[in-house]
Amino acid sequence: MGDQEKARGAWTWERTIEILKIAATVYVGLVGTVLTWQYNERQQELARIEAIAKMLPNLAEEESKIARSGRGGHSNGGDAQSVGRWPAAAGAGHDSTGESEKPGSQARMIRDGAMWAIFRTSDKNKTMLRDLAALFPEDIYRVVSAICVADNLTADDDAITALQVSSEKLANRYSNSNANLSARLYAQALRLEKKSLGHDVPLYIVDIADVQPSESQSEEDRAQMLTSINDLADLHRDEADQSQSFNTDHWQAKQLYMKVQELGDKHESSDVQLQVARADLGLAHLYKKEKRYAPAISMAKQAETIRQKVLGQDHKLVTEAHSRVIELEKLAQDQKG
16 A cells, blocks of 8 residues: 555656646647748748749740741741640750741740749649649640650659640640540540559650641541540549549539530530430539539439430430439438438
């Protein structure tokens, strides 16, 4: 008993206070470290933004020079739409064909140099890289693809991010003028997205040189383009399903499925209509996750109608769509009850 009383007596109120003081000191130190780290990160981000802001006027000036050169009678001038016509492998605008001697090529080299500096300034900041690629898709695609031709793309996560976003933006831009190129760019965006997720997929760069609007687009090209968009949307949807919240992948998938609906509207080709039905079911899945059962049921019924018209009543894909309708209607009833 004497030893137990001695042990209990050793844990005094004063010792408790001393331990609490030490714990408080450690806690304050940890909080201070976290706040300092966040402050330094914020300062670095502000420094990047400031550096980029200083480069933007130079981009505008060189774009103006390129545009003036284009009005002077050179078809590879520099308005926003013609930027993509420059060979990706040429990068800075000079190659063995004497491109560097064309008027405006020096302005192009300066602009590409500024864009390269902006791209590298944004290294290690995925949000900033995505924003830049969305704002300047032609420039980012041209400069980054030129880097990829000369170096190993698979070792540069930042290049993959920038190229994936710019590929998707350009694919969307060309969807009404060049379905074949749009399909290849959407397929490339899919490969790059898989690569960023750690999948072992082969990579090669789609050359967007000498892009010319198509006088007419075949239904086959349109169906292939819609297939590529649906493939990319499905990947975003599968990634979104791993999260309980409505993250970026969820909204990207929804946007892409709606793009398929838009591009497939009023096209009677069976292959095109089946891709529209596929997008309808993709949207039904996303609406189900949002617990918006009315639009989900509408999309599933629409997919069932299209498949039934194209494939016949007894096809397994029609049965699949009908099962989805029944499932969603039951969920809607349970929600009301």
